[in-house]
Amino acid sequence: MSLSRRTTLGVALATAATLAGLPGPALAQAKLKVAAIYTVPVEQQWVSRIDKALKAAVARGEIEYVFSENVANADYERVMRQYAEQGNTLIVGESFAVEAAARKVAKDYPKVAFLMGSSGKPQAPNFSVFDNYIQEPAYLTGLIAGGMSKSGKIGMVGGYPIPEVNRLMNAFMAGVKEMNPKAEFMVTFINSWFDPPKAKEAAFAMIDKGADVMYAERFGVSDAAKERKVLAIGNVIDTQAQYPDTVVASALWHMEPTIDAAIKAVKGGKFKAEDYGPYSMMKPGGSTLSPLGTFDAKVPQAVKDKVAARQKEILAGSFKVKVDDNPPKAK
Known part of the structure; x- marks a missing residue:
């Protein structure tokens, strides 16, 4: 075959x-x-x-x-x-x-x-x-979402409730709650890694219940947000160019440090069983917060200042984003 x-x-x-x-x-x-x-x-x-x-x-x-x-x-x-x-x-x-x-x-x-x-x-x-240990920029996007939401209701659509998804959602929620302790969350998993129509329908249901910011862990969520004229937070890649009036910011994953380290180890005859997860964190360049771009003038300055301060602390090692691999709960 x-x-x-x-x-x-x-x-x-x-x-x-x-x-x-x-x-x-x-x-x-x-x-x-x-x-x-x-x-x-x-x-x-x-x-x-x-x-x-x-x-x-x-x-x-x-x-x-x-x-x-x-x-x-x-x-x-x-x-x-x-x-x-x-x-x-x-x-x-x-x-x-x-x-x-x-x-x-x-x-x-x-x-x-x-x-x-x-x-x-x-x-x-x-x-x-x-693994995609991008919980640090996910937390930063939570700060932005918490500062941008007017209803205080956040919708979240993920693929499967497994650690690599859970930790990003939990970090995002922690950022939201830091900005708005009274925020409410709706959480749905579509049990698929790639089913945009199903993710879109799940997002519609949350928007109908008052969510004005959607966490788009899967493709399809930003489409729903665009149609209903609410905001979205992206994950892994930057899709603001496709949704300039919808996607405020994204937690970006960069696999180059991980891949480059593996290639170097193989070429040097030093490859062994290791955990390459830390290469996905912000300090090695494995993840970043996307530029605000079209939303730069729309995000309140106080929110931007908070994000900048936290990012500086993360890179300096003085602030740690908790890694919580447990399934996120609707609150």
């Missing part, structure tokens, strides 16, 4: 004979073979950040890169094995729903480096994990 649609970038490593003599992750060649496996379309916000970082490494001439998108959970193990058999040195993906299978494959290919989005721990010797 063939792989799903792939994009191949870069130049071949070397001859097959040369490849056969190389000892797995501890490679010193100039260009690495990297493969990524995505269970959703590559334009989906979460995996688009991984794709962007890998393409940046291609542009620098460090790697060649192939990927498969829309891979069903039932096919994930097979695709991982195919990429490992094809000589890819580093395999990147998200293993949240296929954890056991992904870890099994890693055990069978100890000379291949695996960097997987995961809620679990690293697995020696070659299974490293990462």
Whole structure:
């Protein structure tokens, strides 16, 4: 069975004979073979950040890169094995729903480096994990939402109530409550990573109940906010250009520090089972608060001052945003 649609970038490593003599992750060649496996379309916000970082490494001439998108959970193990058999040195993906299978494959290919989005721990010797630890800018967007809401009612639509979603929602809520302790929250999970129509309908229901700011953890929420002329807060990517009168700000995820660290470790022969999650935090450049852009003149100066002060404290290490992986509760 063939792989799903792939994009191949870069130049071949070397001859097959040369490849056969190389000892797995501890490679010193100039260009690495990297493969990524995505269970959703590559334009989906979460995996688009991984794709962007890998393409940046291609542009620098460090790697060649192939990927498969829309891979069903039932096919994930097979695709991982195919990429490992094809000589890819580093395999990147998200293993949240296929954890056991992904870890099994890693055990069978100890000379291949695996960097997987995961809620679990690293697995020696070659299974490293990462996650979108962007709770710091999520908290900052909460400050903005709390300062912009007139009704004090905030709607939140997420994919699944798993740690990597929960921690962002909880951080956002903490920011809102700091600005408005009496704020009320409506929380819904659509049980899908990519179902814009379902997310849109969930958002409509909340807006009908008085929410005037929507937390758009999933695609589709900002569309509802735009139609009903309420505000939205983005997540992972900046969509203000598409919603200039709707999306106030977003917590942005930058996978470059994570990917670059992994590539460096593989090239140096030092890749091992590690938690790459901290590379997604603000200090290493793994996450940022988007510019206010079209909302710069609309956000009250007092709110902007509060956000700027907190951001400075976060970067200095004097203010810690709590990591709360528990499912957020409607309040």
